Amino acid sequence: MLHPWRVQGRPRPADHARGGREHGHAGPGDRLGRRPPPPPRLRRPRRRSALPVVLRHHTAQRFAPDLLADRDIARVDRRFPALTVLTLLAPALIGGLATMSWSGAVTVFFWASLVRVAVLHHVTWSVNSLCHLIGDRPYAARDKSANFWPLAIASMGESWHNSHHADPTGARHGVRRGQLDISARIIWLFEKAGWATDVRWPKPERLADKLNPGYAPGLGRGVRDPR
Numbered sequence: 080m081l082h083p084w085r086v087q088g089r090p091r092p093a094d095h096a097r098g099g100r101e102h103g104h105a106g107p108g109d110r111l112g113r114r115p116p117p118p119p120r121l122r123r124p125r126r127r128s129a130l131p132v133v134l135r136h137h138t139a140q141r142f143a144p145d146l147l148a149d150r151d152i153a154r155v156d157r158r159f160p161a162l163t164v165l166t167l168l169a170p171a172l173i174g175g176l177a178t179m180s181w182s183g184a185v186t187v188f189f190w191a192s193l194v195r196v197a198v199l200h201h202v203t204w205s206v207n208s209l210c211h212l213i214g215d216r217p218y219a220a221r222d223k224s225a226n227f228w229p230l231a232i233a234s235m236g237e238s239w240h241n242s243h244h245a246d247p248t249g250a251r252h253g254v255r256r257g258q259l260d261i262s263a264r265i266i267w268l269f270e271k272a273g274w275a276t277d278v279r280w281p282k283p284e285r286l287a288d289k290l291n292p293g294y295a296p297g298l299g300r301g302v303r304d305p306r
């Protein structure tokens with residue numbers, strides 16, 4: 080569950096980003112700081128396109144044209160139905176083969192497919208709901224976004240949501256002392272390996288400008304470019 084939209088060149092499916100943008104994230108630009116290019120000419124829908132597909136494509140065109148224009152992400156986006164089937168059935172297959180039983184297949188399907196996907200979705204939605212209701216607000220943001228520590232590990236750092244809204248393009252959301260941000264660490268590793276480029280690490284001076292009264296700067300070590 081790496082959140083590669085924090086890194087240039089490694090985006091995630093357009094739908095995902097679209098969800099965030101509809102929710103008011105990252106405004107017209109995204110976390111990469113890029114503003115979307117003007118929407119490309121709409122392709123004529125294929126004959127077999129059902130209405131939901133057309134609507135979905137239209138929404139993605141509206142909210143994430145830059146991501147749709149990205150070759151890698153378009154490829155993942157196109158294969159999303161097949162990937163969904165794979166991610167649900169592969170655990171069941173492994174469970175069945177490992178135990179050579181149907182009950183093994185069903186048990187693993189329940190925990191490793193259904194429960195896993197349900198938990199993932201609930202964590203994601205919680206970031207966009209709970210993290211606008213409760214938590215700490217060290218930075219000024221135009222919304223009620225808050226840093227909610229209980230979700231830090233489950234959300235891999237996304238629940239430092241106040242910091243995210245204060246500095247939407249930052250690759251690290253856990254900018255304050257002691258705030259664990261697993262995604263930021265993975266991005267850092269990818270950067271070291273040369274797979275991620277132009278990573279936007281948070282700038283202390285930018286964060287200092289947005290500090291709410293009563294809060295000490297309290298920035299963590301990882302805030303400065305860790306290279």
Ligand SMILES: [Zn+2]
Nearest residue numbers: 207211224240
């Ligand atoms: Zn939010």
